[in-house]
Amino acid sequence: MSEATALTGTILQGIGGFYYARDDAGTVHTLRAQGKLRRERMKPKVGDVVELTPSDGEEHGWILRILPRRNELTRPPVANIDVIVVVAAAATPDPDLMMVDRLLLNARRAGIAARLVINKSDLDAARAADIAKQYRGAEVEPMLVCADTGEGLDALREALRGKVHALAGQSGAGKSTMINALYGLDLETGDLSRKIERGKNTTRHCQLIPVEGGGMVLDTPGFSLLETELFDPVELKDSWPEFAPYEGRCYFQPCYHATEPRCAARDAVAAGEIDGERHERYVALLDEARQRWRDRYD
Numbered sequence: 001m002s003e004a005t006a007l008t009g010t011i012l013q014g015i016g017g018f019y020y021a022r023d024d025a026g027t028v029h030t031l032r033a034q035g036k037l038r039r040e041r042m043k044p045k046v047g048d049v050v051e052l053t054p055s056d057g058e059e060h061g062w063i064l065r066i067l068p069r070r071n072e073l074t075r076p077p078v079a080n081i082d083v084i085v086v087v088a089a090a091a092t093p094d095p096d097l098m099m100v101d102r103l104l105l106n107a108r109r110a111g112i113a114a115r116l117v118i119n120k121s122d123l124d125a126a127r128a129a130d131i132a133k134q135y136r137g138a139e140v141e142p143m144l145v146c147a148d149t150g151e152g153l154d155a156l157r158e159a160l161r162g163k164v165h166a167l168a169g170q171s172g173a174g175k176s177t178m179i180n181a182l183y184g185l186d187l188e189t190g191d192l193s194r195k196i197e198r199g200k201n202t203t204r205h206c207q208l209i210p211v212e213g214g215g216m217v218l219d220t221p222g223f224s225l226l227e228t229e230l231f232d233p234v235e236l237k238d239s240w241p242e243f244a245p246y247e248g249r250c251y252f253q254p255c256y257h258a259t260e261p262r263c264a265a266r267d268a269v270a271a272g273e274i275d276g277e278r279h280e281r282y283v284a285l286l287d288e289a290r291q292r293w294r295d296r297y298d
């Protein structure tokens with residue numbers, strides 16, 4: 001097909017090798033990726049802007065090219081996002097704050113703004129408030145909401161207006177329920193497994209949905225495990241905004257703010273200016289990053 005007929009579109013969904021992309025006129029095209037892209041291991045992601053040729057009466061058209069990405073994540077696999085909304089439940093499932101920290105870390109490393117939304121505040125208001133307190137200074141503007149009653153959702157919708165925002169987090173935290181309540185949609189939601197009180201991975205694929213106000217929302221599959229990528233451990237502290245005011249004021253330079261003596265950031269933890277539990281998780285993630293960095297050639 002000639003170049004003249006090529007359109008650009010945004011990938012809304014990808015399932016089993018088929019992609020669904022919306023062009024500027026609002027038409028949704030069913031597409032497959034050209035062999036050239038597959039050979040280059042360029043796998044289109046939801047949120048990608050692509051050059052495409054329409055199906056022209058056939059079963060599907062083709063993705064010719066992925067336009068340069070503004071940013072991207074591996075998990076969830078999305079591209080060109082304005083905000084990652086990390087969703088944690090105050091209870092059921094028990095919130096995994098290590099996973100929250102990993103998601104925030106990945107977002108920071110990818111250059112994507114992040115915010116934290118604590119859902120199911122109806123189940124344990126005290127725990128919800130405690131989680132919000134742990135992220136003071138983390139530049140994630142924690143918000144408490146209840147997707148069931150709608151509490152807090154007007155403020156959240158306003159904060160996300162006009163933006164491309166992806167909801168990410170543990171399975172069962174209530175991401176799909178929240179998107180339904182925010183935008184009057186009907187995405188599939190699931191119960192928790194009664195025995196293990198864990199989400200059942202109800203959402204299976206990332207999905208991008210245009211919403212009122214010119215923004216787009218992305219529902220993503222929850223997970224129960226998340227790895228971070230390989231990086232030099234000295235970079236980890238740069239993803240903890242809480243440390244920024246103390247940078248350069250420690251006795252050792254560079255300082256990891258973990259176990260070093262005369263560390264200004266650790267003093268701030270002792271003084272209650274940086275949350276102790278969030279710092280403990282930082283130290284655990286630092287140990288993990290160091291281990292992986294040492295083993296990187298194995």
Ligand SMILES: Nc1nc2c(ncn2[C@@H]2O[C@H](COP(=O)(O)OP(=O)(O)OP(=O)(O)O)[C@@H](O)[C@H]2O)c(=O)[nH]1
Nearest residue numbers: 147148172173174175176177189190201202203222
């Ligand atoms: N009590 C209470 N239950 C909620 C709330 N929000 C969601 N739920 C319930 O939590 C369960 C899981 O909700 P989902 O929206 O499917 O969770 P999810 O995060 O999309 O899960 P995955 O798609 O598996 O990642 C459902 O039974 C919801 O009804 C809330 O604010 N309060």
Ligand SMILES: [Mg+2]
Nearest residue numbers: 175176202203
């Ligand atoms: Mg879901």
Ligand SMILES: [Zn+2]
Nearest residue numbers: 250255257263
């Ligand atoms: Zn230090």
